[in-house]
Every structure is written in structure tokens, then in C-alpha cells.
Amino acid sequence: GAGVSQTPSNKVTEKGKYVELRCDPISGHTALYWYRQSLGQGPEFLIYFQGTGAADDSGLPNDRFFAVRPEGSVSTLKIQRTERGDSAVYLCASSSGLEDTQYFGPGTRLTVL
Amino acid sequence: AQTVTQSQPEMSVQEAETVTLSCTYDTSESDYYLFWYKQPPSRQMILVIRQEAYKQQNATENRFSVNFQKAAKSFSLKISDSQLGDAAMYFCAYRSNFGNEKLTFGTGTRLTIIP
Numbered sequence: 021g022a023g024v025s026q027t028p029s030n031k032v033t034e035k036g037k038y039v040e041l042r043c044d045p046i047s048g049h050t051a052l053y054w055y056r057q058s059l060g061q062g063p064e065f066l067i068y069f070q071g072t073g074a075a076d077d078s079g080l081p082n083d084r085f086f087a088v089r090p091e092g093s094v095s096t097l098k099i100q101r102t103e104r105g106d107s108a109v110y111l112c113a114s115s116s117g118l119e120d121t122q123y124f125g126p127g128t129r130l131t132v133l
Numbered sequence: 134a135q136t137v138t139q140s141q142p143e144m145s146v147q148e149a150e151t152v153t154l155s156c157t158y159d160t161s162e163s164d165y166y167l168f169w170y171k172q173p174p175s176r177q178m179i180l181v182i183r184q185e186a187y188k189q190q191n192a193t194e195n196r197f198s199v200n201f202q203k204a205a206k207s208f209s210l211k212i213s214d215s216q217l218g219d220a221a222m223y224f225c226a227y228r229s230n231f232g233n234e235k236l237t238f239g240t241g242t243r244l245t246i247i248p
Contacts, residue, residue, distance in 0.1 A: 051234060053234070053235065053236075055236075060240075061240055061241075062137075062224050062226075062238030062239050062240050062241050063178070063224070063236070063238050064238070065235035065236065065237070068234050068235055070234075075234065076234065076235065079235070109176060111176075111178065113178070113236075115234075120166050120183070120228060120230075121168075121180055121183060122236060123180070124170075124177055124178035124179075125177065126175060126176050126177045127176045127177070129176075
């Protein structure tokens with residue numbers, strides 16, 4: 021596609037529920053990143069994929085968070101047993117590996133009630 | 134660990150005037166990249182300008198330019214001839230060039246353009 025796309029745009033869920041957030045990177049981009057942006061803050065790194073493998077998952081806050089990229093393209097961020105503190109905008113970015121610029125999607129706003 | 138500091142939570146500028154947004158960072162590395170991203174209300178982060186640390190020449194992109202002071206670890210963004218469409222949150226970001234691919238962001242500066 022022309023840019024990074026993320027679905028859904030907004031997600032409202034109840035505390036304790038499971039959610040999946042999807043990211044579709046720019047075609048051909050081998051690197052994919054997830055960030056979380058809380059209100060009034062800059063984005064914070066969660067996880068980075070190079071191809072199908074997670075090259076760096078040091079930003080995942082706890083074991084309720086998990087991400088996959090099974091075919092090296094689309095990625096899904098999965099959050100189990102959601103908590104109100106998980107409410108944030110989740111941003112996805114991709115890069116080609118040939119340059120260092122990360123291109124961002126429009127984000128998914130997650131609200132946990 | 135690297136940190137990025139933006140000390141101006143909010144800035145405003147008259148349309149057509151020039152404004153400078155400040156950013157400082159802390160790192161022990163010598164090879165890295167610095168970026169300015171713009172985030173309008175649509176939430177999408179848009180790259181404004183990037184600077185490679187090994188380059189002494191300051192980057193420019195049309196009305197946007199940076200003042201990169203490596204020794205002082207300072208990376209300010211200058212916007213000339215400000216336009217209404219420049220109104221947004223601006224984030225400064227750092228990226229290591231030693232295999233660590235993540236971006237480290239500052240807390241942002243909200244820029245308002247006064248017509």
C-alpha cells in the first residue's frame with residue numbers, strides 16, 4: 021500500500037477483555053515497530069520486528085502484551101486481560117532497512133473502560 | 134540509556150514569522166540519527182527532517198532547518214514563514230546507529246500558529 025495502515029482506528033473494550041490491533045506496513049518494508057503513546061506524552065517503544073522475528077521486545081510492559089508477524093508483513097499486537105492503564109494510542113511504523121526513517125500509521129486509539 | 138528532552142510544552146508564532154523549537158538529548162554514543170516529527174490532530178506522525186550525527190552540515194527541508202550542536206547535544210528546529218498548516222505537536226526523536234532500531238522520543242511541543 022501507499023502508507024502504513026492500522027485497524028481498527030478506535031477500539032473500546034472492557035477491563036479484562038482481550039484485544040488485537042493490526043498493522044499493515046508499507047509494501048516491501050522489512051522492519052516493523054510498535055509504539056504506545058499515552059495522553060500528553062511522546063510515543064514509547066514496545067517491540068521491533070525484522071522480518072518475521074522480534075529483534076527487540078524490551079519495551080513490552082508485561083506478559084499480557086504479545087505481538088506477531090508470521091509472514092513478515094502484517095503484524096498483530098495482542099493484549100490480554102486489558103487494564104484501564106492500557107488506554108493509549110498504539111502506533112505502528114515501518115522502514116525499509118535501506119534508510120533509517122520510520123514511517124508511521126495513523127494509530128489505534130484503545131480505550132479500556 | 135538515551136533520553137530526549139523538549140523543554141517547551143507549548144509555543145506560538147504569528148503566521149509568516151519564524152519560530153525555533155528546542156531539543157536536547159543525552160547519549161554516550163558517537164553515531165546516531167536525530168529526527169523531528171510532526172503530529173497533527175489526525176495522530177499520524179509525519180517526518181519533518183532528519184540529521185545524521187556524523188554530518189556537520191545542518192539539514193534543511195524547504196522552510197524547515199535544524200541547528201545541530203553535537204558537542205552540546207542540542208538539536209533545534211527552525212520553522213520559517215510559518216503557515217497555518219504547521220500547527221501540530223512536534224516531537225524530537227533519537228535513534229542509535231548501533232543495531233538498536235527504536236526511536237526515543239521527547240515529550241513534544243505544541244505549536245500554535247496565530248493568524
